[in-house]
Amino acid sequence: MRLNQATPEQLREWETTLAEQYQAIQQAGLSLDLTRGKPSSDQLDLSNALDGILHGQYTDSSGTDLRNYGGLDGIPEAKTLFAGMVGVKPEEVMIGGNSSLTLMYFSLQTAMHQGVSDADSAWAKDGQTVKFLAPVPGYDRHFAACEHLGVELIPVAMDDNGPDMDQVEQLVQADASIKGIWCVPRFSNPTGVVYSDEVVQRIAKLGNIAGPNFRVFWDNAYAVHVLNDNAPELPNLMDYCRQQGTEDSVYIFGSTSKITFAGAGVAFIAGSPANLTVLKKHLGFTSIGPDKINQLRHVAFLKDSATLSEHMNRHAAIMQPRFDAVLSSLRSELGDTDMGSWTEPEGGYFISFDSRPGLAREIIALAAGAGVKLTPAGATFPYGNDPDDKNIRLAPTYPTVSEIEKAMEVFVTCVKLASVKQALAAS
Amino acid sequence: MRLNQATPEQLREWETTLAEQYQAIQQAGLSLDLTRGKPSSDQLDLSNALDGILHGQYTDSSGTDLRNYGGLDGIPEAKTLFAGMVGVKPEEVMIGGNSSLTLMYFSLQTAMHQGVSDADSAWAKDGQTVKFLAPVPGYDRHFAACEHLGVELIPVAMDDNGPDMDQVEQLVQADASIKGIWCVPRFSNPTGVVYSDEVVQRIAKLGNIAGPNFRVFWDNAYAVHVLNDNAPELPNLMDYCRQQGTEDSVYIFGSTSKITFAGAGVAFIAGSPANLTVLKKHLGFTSIGPDKINQLRHVAFLKDSATLSEHMNRHAAIMQPRFDAVLSSLRSELGDTDMGSWTEPEGGYFISFDSRPGLAREIIALAAGAGVKLTPAGATFPYGNDPDDKNIRLAPTYPTVSEIEKAMEVFVTCVKLASVKQALAAS
Numbered sequence: 001m002r003l004n005q006a007t008p009e010q011l012r013e014w015e016t017t018l019a020e021q022y023q024a025i026q027q028a029g030l031s032l033d034l035t036r037g038k039p040s041s042d043q044l045d046l047s048n049a050l051d052g053i054l055h056g057q058y059t060d061s062s063g064t065d066l067r068n069y070g071g072l073d074g075i076p077e078a079k080t081l082f083a084g085m086v087g088v089k090p091e092e093v094m095i096g097g098n099s100s101l102t103l104m105y106f107s108l109q110t111a112m113h114q115g116v117s118d119a120d121s122a123w124a125k126d127g128q129t130v131k132f133l134a135p136v137p138g139y140d141r142h143f144a145a146c147e148h149l150g151v152e153l154i155p156v157a158m159d160d161n162g163p164d165m166d167q168v169e170q171l172v173q174a175d176a177s178i179k180g181i182w183c184v185p186r187f188s189n190p191t192g193v194v195y196s197d198e199v200v201q202r203i204a205k206l207g208n209i210a211g212p213n214f215r216v217f218w219d220n221a222y223a224v225h226v227l228n229d230n231a232p233e234l235p236n237l238m239d240y241c242r243q244q245g246t247e248d249s250v251y252i253f254g255s256t257s258k259i260t261f262a263g264a265g266v267a268f269i270a271g272s273p274a275n276l277t278v279l280k281k282h283l284g285f286t287s288i289g290p291d292k293i294n295q296l297r298h299v300a301f302l303k304d305s306a307t308l309s310e311h312m313n314r315h316a317a318i319m320q321p322r323f324d325a326v327l328s329s330l331r332s333e334l335g336d337t338d339m340g341s342w343t344e345p346e347g348g349y350f351i352s353f354d355s356r357p358g359l360a361r362e363i364i365a366l367a368a369g370a371g372v373k374l375t376p377a378g379a380t381f382p383y384g385n386d387p388d389d390k391n392i393r394l395a396p397t398y399p400t401v402s403e404i405e406k407a408m409e410v411f412v413t414c415v416k417l418a419s420v421k422q423a424l425a426a427s
Numbered sequence: 428m429r430l431n432q433a434t435p436e437q438l439r440e441w442e443t444t445l446a447e448q449y450q451a452i453q454q455a456g457l458s459l460d461l462t463r464g465k466p467s468s469d470q471l472d473l474s475n476a477l478d479g480i481l482h483g484q485y486t487d488s489s490g491t492d493l494r495n496y497g498g499l500d501g502i503p504e505a506k507t508l509f510a511g512m513v514g515v516k517p518e519e520v521m522i523g524g525n526s527s528l529t530l531m532y533f534s535l536q537t538a539m540h541q542g543v544s545d546a547d548s549a550w551a552k553d554g555q556t557v558k559f560l561a562p563v564p565g566y567d568r569h570f571a572a573c574e575h576l577g578v579e580l581i582p583v584a585m586d587d588n589g590p591d592m593d594q595v596e597q598l599v600q601a602d603a604s605i606k607g608i609w610c611v612p613r614f615s616n617p618t619g620v621v622y623s624d625e626v627v628q629r630i631a632k633l634g635n636i637a638g639p640n641f642r643v644f645w646d647n648a649y650a651v652h653v654l655n656d657n658a659p660e661l662p663n664l665m666d667y668c669r670q671q672g673t674e675d676s677v678y679i680f681g682s683t684s685k686i687t688f689a690g691a692g693v694a695f696i697a698g699s700p701a702n703l704t705v706l707k708k709h710l711g712f713t714s715i716g717p718d719k720i721n722q723l724r725h726v727a728f729l730k731d732s733a734t735l736s737e738h739m740n741r742h743a744a745i746m747q748p749r750f751d752a753v754l755s756s757l758r759s760e761l762g763d764t765d766m767g768s769w770t771e772p773e774g775g776y777f778i779s780f781d782s783r784p785g786l787a788r789e790i791i792a793l794a795a796g797a798g799v800k801l802t803p804a805g806a807t808f809p810y811g812n813d814p815d816d817k818n819i820r821l822a823p824t825y826p827t828v829s830e831i832e833k834a835m836e837v838f839v840t841c842v843k844l845a846s847v848k849q850a851l852a853a854s
Contacts, residue, residue, distance in 0.1 A: 036496075038495055038496050039495065041492060044485075044492065044495060047494075048483055048485075051478065051479055051480075051481045051483075051720065051724070052478055052479025052481075052482075053478075053479075054478045054479075056475055056478075058471075058475075065468060065471065066690065066691075067471040067474075067688040067689065067691060068465055068466065068471060068688070068689045068690055069463075069465050069689045069690050070690065071690070097524045097718070098524065098718045099713075099714045099715060099716075101713065101714055101715060102713050102714050105712060105713040105714075106713070109536075114575075141715075144712055145712055145713070148541075148709070148712040257496070261494040261495075261720060262495045262496045263493065263494060263496050263497065263498070263715070263717075263718060263719050263720070264493075264494060264718045264719065264720035264721065282575070285532060285568075285571055285572055286526075286528065286529050286533070286572070287528055287529050287532075288526060288528060288690070289526075289690050290525065290690075291524070291690060291691045291718065291721065292690050292691065293688060293690070293691035294691065294718065294721070297478070
């Protein structure tokens with residue numbers, strides 16, 4: 001089915017057939033959900049040993065009783081583990097509670113009102129306008145945090161190598177009110193892109209272009225979340241920053257949310273000692289210290305990078321068939337059409353689908369009408385505004401393979417029906 | 428030893444003796460610490476069963492998998508448990524991470540910038556001055572949170588019934604920029620006072636005096652932390668608020684920090700459904716949900732109010748000898764002098780000592796010189812400023828009884844020496 005080569009008669013014929021198929025699917029009374037970037041129960045089961053793993057051993061290697069107050073920046077063993085995960089030094093890690101989003105929001109809010117260094121460096125000082133670059137499509141919670149704090153978002157394009165760095169550099173050079181950029185550098189949400197070496201190098205240079213108060217928010221949420229052994233590695237941002245003298249220009253975030261228990265993991269921020277000193281100072285007003293016992297559990301469970309890597313392979317074994325179910329449906333049903341394109345990621349949690357322009361909203365509504373819930377149209381763009389109305393984020397980890405197969409049958413039918421209708425209307 | 432009746436000769440004699448005693452103590456090379464409101468290891472041991480208590484059972488009563496994301500306001504079972512602890516309805520409870528300070532800071536910050544209801548209710552809107560009442564002596568972290576967020580603190584006096592409510596009402600009526608008051612209503616930090624029925628009733632009426640955006644920050648940190656079975660109960664604030672129609676005027680805070688593991692417990696905020704709706708809306712930008720597994724552990728461990736009460740009795744059995752060690756030293760060494768007064772609390776974590784005016788700093792410095800660390804002078808007052816320089820907070824829970832005995836020997840010697848010196852200088 002190639003719409004660009006079809007006659008109006010063919011289009012009408014296809015529309016009739018597809019409308020019938022859609023009606024048949026509607027009658028099946030499905031209730032399926034492809035919206036959620038959540039691990040499945042099978043994946044969560046992999047970490048069940050966490051509870052009870054301590055066997056009454058509540059001290060760290062220095063003998064500190066981790067049950068008590070204190071330790072604002074985390075326990076040494078966890079710093080070492082997480083430093084290895086994102087390629088920094090242990091002393092460049094500060095550990096938080098169960099949510100990296102909380103650390104991102106905290107860092108953003110601190111930068112806005114207290115400053116990235118001293119009070120003079122506060123982005124929103126004297127009511128100044130603050131802008132952030134948002135590579136699109138991206139993660140809605142990043143955008144929402146900015147919107148909630150009054151930060152204006154400027155979309156920049158993503159390609160297969162990461163953000164369009166020409167555009168990024170131009171914008172940053174032209175507008176001093178741009179104070180940061182959101183990045184999900186490995187298996188980007190939702191495209192699955194891994195930033196290329198050139199892109200990472202150019203990001204490390206942004207601190208020199210943009211001035212001392214600019215910060216890259218490097219949300220390395222999928223740092224170790226590979227689907228296969230050959231998945232592309234992410235170049236080391238902090239190493240490139242050291243070469244450029246821009247260590248202070250980046251905040252690196254990560255967590256075990258999609259490694260152990262999504263809601264009961266451990267989150268961290270990595271950054272230069274200067275940055276951590278500032279953040280720690282302000283954090284001290286909001287907390288006496290994070291849950292160090294849960295940190296200790298994670299160290300006991302994930303141990304080291306080899307153990308962590310084996311653990312992630314077990315995740316991959318559960319996730320790959322789910323990704324395959326989405327991809328094989330897209331390939332077989334839309335592969336030789338001109339009705340859409342999609343990413344085939346080697347890690348992360350999402351597949352990003354682009355319909356023909358102007359159809360995402362329609363496809364999502366059709367799918368909802370047939371009992372399949374998809375991420376709302378525009379969710380991957382600031383202010384919910386996808387200018388081409390084409391991007392749809394598919395999240396295949398949470399449902400079972402057979403649920404995904406049923407959901408994808410609906411999805412491809414909706415894509416085809418919406419596409420044919422649009423072509424007919426234009427013919 | 429009554430300084431007011433002593434002759435200069437007696438004073439000189441006493442000074443010589445005390446100076447010798449102080450020198451002898453100095454030579455003992457002590458290193459003791461009475462600064463920390465932290466549970467002892469023995470107390471922490473009471474909750475060692477927490478890790479491993481779930482035995483692979485990770486769902487709540489409704490079947491929700493608590494390992495996964497979500498549940499921003501906490502699990503139902505934990506809401507019920509904590510509602511009972513502070514005397515509200517389960518639907519009036521929202522559960523956070525491990526720190527009630529984090530929830531207090533969050534509530535304060537939200538009220539400042541996003542508002543207690545809509546954006547128009549933001550305290551700091553258009554750069555308005557925001558003031559808070561601080562009953563003194565009080566908790567330094569409350570004051571620090573306000574200072575960090577630019578809230579001006581106005582000290583009000585505490586007596587044996589709680590804050591001086593005449594003063595509180597006058598201030599609130601006279602100055603609309605006063606937006607809240609800090610309260611530690613049961614076993615107040617540091618005085619150990621339990622607010623009287625009349626005080627709690629008058630606090631429930633403040634919402635009607637002060638206007639709709641005023642909030643009582645009711646830090647019920649020691650809600651169940653009794654030292655004996657006859658400890659005075661705290662009247663129920665929320666019940667009085669219901670009578671007054673002021674349910675929206677209070678935020679109630681609590682945690683299990685001093686019930687289970689100080690650093691790995693569960694914190695919560697209780698409030699009217701209207702208040703919780705607003706807080707939850709803003710919280711949703713900073714978190715996908717708290718650690719629900721740790722909530723489940725706490726429910727499995729603390730079960731219900733009867734089990735909780737038994738558990739707190741076990742704490743009391745550990746803490747009472749430590750409080751006794753402080754009190755018996757104060758009674759026997761200072762009881763028939765005019766050199767100070769102190770509280771004899773029936774719960775909480777502190778004993779509050781008032782020296783003769785102008786001596787707290789001196790006594791603390793003398794103790795430090797003899798190897799005994801005390802909470803810094805002024806710490807219990809906003810801006811570290813104790814106008815009478817007399818209040819000293821003693822925290823007897825963390826050291827052992829024999830350490831406390833040694834520390835108190837130093838303390839009373841320092842009190843006497845400083846007092847006699849002052850009297851001599853004035854004679």
